[in-house]
Amino acid sequence: MLLHLNTTCIDERIHEFLADDRIKIIVKHIVTMRNYISELLGLIGKDVNIYGWIQNSRIVGSLIFLEVRDVSGVTQAVLFRKSNQELFDKLKKINRESVVRISGKVVESQSKYGIEVQISEVEILNESMAPLPLGIIDPVEADLETRLENRFLDLRKPSKLAIFKIQSTISNSIRNYFIENGFIEIHTPKIVAAATEGGTELFPVQYFERKAFLSQSPQLYKEIMMSAGFDKVFEIAPAFRAEEHNTTRHLNEFTSIDIEVSFVDDEGVMRILEDVIKVSADSVRDKNKKELDLLGKEPLNTNYNFKRITYSEYIHMAKGKGFDIKDGDDLSTPILKGVGSDLREFYFITRWPRDLKPFYVQPYDEKYSRGFDLQYGELEITSGAQRVHNPEVLIENLKKKGLNPESFSFYIKAFQYGMPPHAGWAIGLERLTMVLLDLNNIREATLFPRDRTRLTP
RNA sequence: GCCCCGGUAGUGUAGUGGCCUAUCAUACGAGCCUGUCGAGCUCGUGACACGGGUUCAAAUCCCGUCCGGGGCGCCA
Numbered sequence: 001m002l003l004h005l006n007t008t009c010i011d012e013r014i015h016e017f018l019a020d021d022r023i024k025i026i027v028k029h030i031v032t033m034r035n036y037i038s039e040l041l042g043l044i045g046k047d048v049n050i051y052g053w054i055q056n057s058r059i060v061g062s063l064i065f066l067e068v069r070d071v072s073g074v075t076q077a078v079l080f081r082k083s084n085q086e087l088f089d090k091l092k093k094i095n096r097e098s099v100v101r102i103s104g105k106v107v108e109s110q111s112k113y114g115i116e117v118q119i120s121e122v123e124i125l126n127e128s129m130a131p132l133p134l135g136i137i138d139p140v141e142a143d144l145e146t147r148l149e150n151r152f153l154d155l156r157k158p159s160k161l162a163i164f165k166i167q168s169t170i171s172n173s174i175r176n177y178f179i180e181n182g183f184i185e186i187h188t189p190k191i192v193a194a195a196t197e198g199g200t201e202l203f204p205v206q207y208f209e210r211k212a213f214l215s216q217s218p219q220l221y222k223e224i225m226m227s228a229g230f231d232k233v234f235e236i237a238p239a240f241r242a243e244e245h246n247t248t249r250h251l252n253e254f255t256s257i258d259i260e261v262s263f264v265d266d267e268g269v270m271r272i273l274e275d276v277i278k279v280s281a282d283s284v285r286d287k288n289k290k291e292l293d294l295l296g297k298e299p300l301n302t303n304y305n306f307k308r309i310t311y312s313e314y315i316h317m318a319k320g321k322g323f324d325i326k327d328g329d330d331l332s333t334p335i336l337k338g339v340g341s342d343l344r345e346f347y348f349i350t351r352w353p354r355d356l357k358p359f360y361v362q363p364y365d366e367k368y369s370r371g372f373d374l375q376y377g378e379l380e381i382t383s384g385a386q387r388v389h390n391p392e393v394l395i396e397n398l399k400k401k402g403l404n405p406e407s408f409s410f411y412i413k414a415f416q417y418g419m420p421p422h423a424g425w426a427i428g429l430e431r432l433t434m435v436l437l438d439l440n441n442i443r444e445a446t447l448f449p450r451d452r453t454r455l456t457p
Numbered sequence: 458g459c460c461c462c463g464g465u466a467g468u469g470u471a472g473u474g475g476c477c478u479a480u481c482a483u484a485c486g487a488g489c490c491u492g493u494c495g496a497g498c499u500c501g502u503g504a505c506a507c508g509g510g511u512u513c514a515a516a517u518c519c520c521g522u523c524c525g526g527g528g529c530g531c532c533a
Contacts (some may be wrong), residue, residue, distance in 0.1 A: 061491040076494075096484090112494060131467045131485045138483060139495065140469045145525055200532070217533090243531055244458060254533060333529070373533095380533065428533030442533095453525075 038072035040115055043106045048117065050075070050102050051125075053156065054094060055137050064091050066119075067137075068102060071161070076111045077102050079119040087122060097128035097136065097156070144443060151448060151457055162291035163445060166284050167433045171236060173283035174257060174276055181272075183232040183259065188221035190214060190238065194407050201242035203252075214240035217426065219360065220411045222260035223387060226422040227414035234259045236429070246452050248441040249379060251430065253450040260424035266362075266370040266386040269423040270308070270348055273374055273382060276427070277346055278302045284436055300436050307347040311368070314339065314349050330356055333378070340378035349373045359397035361385040362423075374425075376435045384425025391415035 035048040052070035059065075062081040067074055081088040094100075101123040109116040134142050134150040136157055141147075147154040154160055178185070191207060192215045202213035218235050225233045239256040261269055284292070285299035292299055309317075311331075318325050318335045325335060331349070350372040354363055357371035362385065364370050374382035388394045394415055398405045405412060433445035443449040448457055 056494090058493050058496060059490085060493045060496070061489095063491060063493080065493055065496090067494085078492080080491080082491095110492070110494090116492095133467060135468060135484065137495085138468065140483070142468055143526090146468070239533075241532070245529095245531065246526085247528075250532070256533065330531095333531095382533070426533065431533055 036072040037068065037070050037075045040075055040106050040117070044108055044115060045106065047103065047105050047120075050077075050117065051100070052102075053097050053099055053128075055096060057091065057094065057096070059092060062088075064088060065116075066091065066102070068100070068117075069156070069158075074158070075113050075115065075117065076109070077104060077117040077119050078109075079122075084119075087119070090124075091122060094124065095128045095130040097132060097153075098124060099126040099128075100124050144441065148443065148449065148454065149457070155447070159294055162288070162294045163433070163437060163439070164447065165291050166288045166437060167429065167445060169283050169287050170280045170433060170436065171255075171257070171429055173280045175234075175236065177276055177279045178232075178234045178259070181232070183234045184230050186222070186225060186230070186233045186235050187237065188215075188218040188225075188235060190240075201244075203240050203242045216241055217256065218258050219426075220408075222258055222424060223360065223419075223422065224411065224414040226260055226262045227417070227419045229262075231263075232259070232261045239426075244452055248443075249431065249434070251442055251446060251449055251451055254431075254442075254446075255429035257427040257429055257432075258424065259426075260387075260422055262420040262422045264386075264423050265421070266350070266372055266384070266423055269384055269386075269425055270306075270350075270372060270374075273384065273425055273427075274306045274346075277306075277374075277381075277432075280432065281436055295437060297437055300438075302346065304345065306374070307343075307345075308350050309347055310351040311349055311353065312351065328353055328355065336375070336378040336380075340375060343375070344377050346374060346376050346381075349375060357385065359394065359401045359403065360387050362388050363393070370423075372425075374427075379431065379435060381431050381435060382425050382427045384423070386421070386423040389415065389419045389421045391419070 033049050035043065035050055037050055037052065040048060040050070050068060050070065052068045054066050055069045055074065056067040057064060064079050064081075066077040066079075068077055079088055079091060101121075102117060102119055103121040104117040104119045106115055107118055108114065132153060134146055134153045136153060142154075155164070175185070191205060191212050193210075193212055200216050202216055205212050205214060217239050218237065222233055222235065235256075235258045237256060237258075238253055240253050241250075242252065243250070259269065259272065261272070281300050281302040312327055314331065315325060315327050315329075317339050318331070321335075321338045323335050323338060351364055351368045352361075352371040352373075353367060354361070354369045357369045361369045361371040370386035372384055373380050374384070388397060391412055394412060395405045398408060430442050430445040433439070434442055437445070439445055443451070
């Protein structure tokens, strides 16, 4: 109820409230009579209460201008010395980025905001120290290192907030898509006993008297859920990789958007993926005009059919570009860059050689598999596959990859009592954000990135 | 794990052996200014990552340490 109270007639409202003792406490401790800066344009002539940070002040003769910022925007507040000498002297000394409540009247003005708040009262809720470790509005951008060390300040910049508002749109639009299409949201354990796929390094953790690991992927569990009959599941959760990579597109902890679907093949889940990418791009275009504008980015066009390029065709294209590569080799970063530079779009690379894909990927024939990657240019966004559902094939594949089936017994068991054919994939949320916003470093799409050297903040 | 590169005021930079008691911008402090809007003007404070070495002389060259950036491999 408090949230619905509007912003006009503050005095009367407070008066009504204070008549009730129980509510008096709430009024005192919760910000009730609050106006967001973005709504001020519609409140010309009204008294308002804004809460935010003083990002700048200018003293011009006998008047002082404050630039005040909250989550919704920035505005200007003004005070004439003659109207309140004591307050004027106080505001003259206030440090940038101090948190305040400002009461006053909204009037039209020649400011770039079109309006300003004529200050009647300022309450300093918390003073900031000075100088700042990192300027919020300074024209020179600090190094990424400095910004990440002081991320709470860095994120006060509207342009950084915009990235995460957009990321919120992306993950929510995807979640909505799944829910609307009958998926069940699941939560699988992040402390696990063994590796999912061999290859990747895992972070060890001490699990009481035993050694355990942080999960690199929900792969095995989401497949088990197919055996459990959940039909269509998704999970949005962290994944941990202990690889010592040091690049602009890798993190040691990232957010994985996973799905698994029963009774479909690789093409079936590729169609879902194509939908998901389009839905998220469309949502950003519709809901984040202001943020895209602030970032100087055009919404990404996804209004085309995503190409299916087989791995073998890709090898052929790479050869055409002069790369020395043969069918069966992995696609190295230089090759993906070489071929991908002509493909500034989403496209699938399908039918990967079985040797290059994990044990749980369904064979297509003797040599190739039903595994696929979704790429944007050179960057891998997703990898997915139709999975093996036959337990004998699964055990044979495990052995071929040099893994011990016994250590996967809890997983194999789910295949021995009626596992449906199924397929799935995983998207990196940060990578998707990176592509949709054309960011040059995945750390820009992560609030508090965990990389080879960063464990705090 | 392999390879390359870098660390100069709070922030971002200039400076490749002597011209450095180290440049510029911004921030910070003091002052002036009745409408600014990247406000302006005057004055001021503030830095060569750490340790060792070479040299008559080191921010600059060498070695080590610490911290960081990037590429590759691997992957989302």
